[in-house]
Amino acid sequence: MASHKIILGVTGGIAAYKAAELTRLLVKNDFDVQVVMTESACHFITPLTFQALSGKEVLTSLWKSNASNGMSHIELSRNYDLIIIAPASANFLAKLTHGLADDLLSSLCLARTCPIAVAPAMNVHMWTNEATQRNVSQLKKDGVLFFGPDSGEQACGDIGLGRMTDAEELFKSIQNHLTPKILNNKKLLITSGGTIEMIDDVRGITNLSSGNMGFAIANTAASMGASVTLITSTHQNFSENIKVIHTSDAHSMHQAVLEHINNQDVFISVAAVSDYKPKEKFKGKLKKSDSDMTLQLTPTIDILKEIGLSKNKIFKVGFAAENENLIENAQKKLKAKNLDLIVANLIHESMGLEDTKISIIDKNNVIDVPKSNKIVAAKAILKEIAHRIHSDK
Ligand SMILES: Cc1cc2nc3c(=O)[nH]c(=O)nc-3n(C[C@H](O)[C@H](O)[C@H](O)COP(=O)(O)O)c2cc1C
Numbered sequence: 001m002a003s004h005k006i007i008l009g010v011t012g013g014i015a016a017y018k019a020a021e022l023t024r025l026l027v028k029n030d031f032d033v034q035v036v037m038t039e040s041a042c043h044f045i046t047p048l049t050f051q052a053l054s055g056k057e058v059l060t061s062l063w064k065s066n067a068s069n070g071m072s073h074i075e076l077s078r079n080y081d082l083i084i085i086a087p088a089s090a091n092f093l094a095k096l097t098h099g100l101a102d103d104l105l106s107s108l109c110l111a112r113t114c115p116i117a118v119a120p121a122m123n124v125h126m127w128t129n130e131a132t133q134r135n136v137s138q139l140k141k142d143g144v145l146f147f148g149p150d151s152g153e154q155a156c157g158d159i160g161l162g163r164m165t166d167a168e169e170l171f172k173s174i175q176n177h178l179t180p181k182i183l184n185n186k187k188l189l190i191t192s193g194g195t196i197e198m199i200d201d202v203r204g205i206t207n208l209s210s211g212n213m214g215f216a217i218a219n220t221a222a223s224m225g226a227s228v229t230l231i232t233s234t235h236q237n238f239s240e241n242i243k244v245i246h247t248s249d250a251h252s253m254h255q256a257v258l259e260h261i262n263n264q265d266v267f268i269s270v271a272a273v274s275d276y277k278p279k280e281k282f283k284g285k286l287k288k289s290d291s292d293m294t295l296q297l298t299p300t301i302d303i304l305k306e307i308g309l310s311k312n313k314i315f316k317v318g319f320a321a322e323n324e325n326l327i328e329n330a331q332k333k334l335k336a337k338n339l340d341l342i343v344a345n346l347i348h349e350s351m352g353l354e355d356t357k358i359s360i361i362d363k364n365n366v367i368d369v370p371k372s373n374k375i376v377a378a379k380a381i382l383k384e385i386a387h388r389i390h391s392d393k
Pocket residue numbers: 010011012013014015038039040041088089090091092121122123126
């Protein structure tokens with residue numbers, strides 16, 4: 001079952017093309033999206049585009065109803081978690097303010113029983129016009145959420161406020177709004193990405209970890225209300241409210257963990273930390289020769305084990321990426337490293353990929369999460385963590 005049901009209302013403006021990307025992001029992240037377009041919107045982008053992206057017929061008319069009683073506008077106002085209007089034209093904001101209901105989208109907005117958010121998109125002078133600003137202030141009083149607009153260069157050549165917020169930012173705002181704050185007041189320390197152990201000044205031993213799982217966990221935890229510190233080797237588009245510390249090798253990651261572990265509630269070790277490093281790092285660049293070369297390796301510190309076996313009362317979560325005997329090996333690791341929870345995944349089903357198939361394991365249970373993208377998997381992991389740290393009290 002999809003995680004959230006959402007109506008995406010598209011109105012007539014150049015930014016309608018950005019709603020296509022928003023649809024793709026929502027669907028990719030397990031949202032059930034019903035697109036409803038105004039007649040003007042269909043002049044800018046075809047319903048077929050949204051149908052292909054959402055996998056559902058796009059609704060455009062009050063008079064072509066799919067509902068058995070012929071009243072799509074009432075049917076559609078029920079059982080949805082959110083209506084998002086993106087782009088929201090100046091005209092549509094005016095209609096919403098005054099409760100006009102002369103097409104399908106405005107009618108279902110008037111009949112809604114769920115929250116509504118708008119992402120305005122218009123020329124700067126349309127946005128700053130007193131009439132629009134009066135409407136905006138009334139809509140805010142009525143509880144309508146505003147995502148944007150942003151400032152910048154506009155399609156008409158003007159510069160200023162009125163650009164529709166980009167799809168990725170909109171997606172984050174929607175996700176944030178719909179995510180229950182089950183980690184409010186909790187502090188999470190997360191490690192993520194791979195490590196690189198330098199052989200000389202330009203070469204190193206590394207692995208295929210993309211950092212995507214840690215990225216998904218960190219962003220989702222922040223949207224669940226947690227205060228997140230992320231120690232990572234990767235450079236991604238993290239939520240602004242995440243404290244990001246960049247490290248490169250196992251040693252610097254270890255140092256950063258020790259520096260930040262105090263007063264945290266949860267430690268999640270997602271990073272693929274190298275088990276070995278070169279015994280000696282060569283200065284400069286090693287010269288090529290025709291003879292064989294032997295590189296002596298020495299173990300790195302096992303950060304997760306050190307924290308697991310420490311007296312720290314923090315809730316400890318590890319990851320086990322295995323080739324075979326997944327559950328058995330993960331259970332052994334859970335015990336050996338004294339963890340509260342371990343997330344097990346097969347390397348070929350997860351590492352470096354967008355999707356993953358995980359099992360969440362504690363002392364007594366194995367919870368299998370079906371193959372999903374990493375944000376959906378992150379939600380499942382964080383729900384299990386939240387459930388356990390709240391019931392520990
Ligand atoms: C080329 C073109 C671009 C337009 N861009 C916008 C826009 O970005 N924002 C806006 O509020 N209106 C824009 N309009 C005007 C709206 O399309 C018009 O007000 C329409 O009635 C809106 O209808 P709707 O709110 O039912 O979708 C544009 C019109 C044209 C012809």
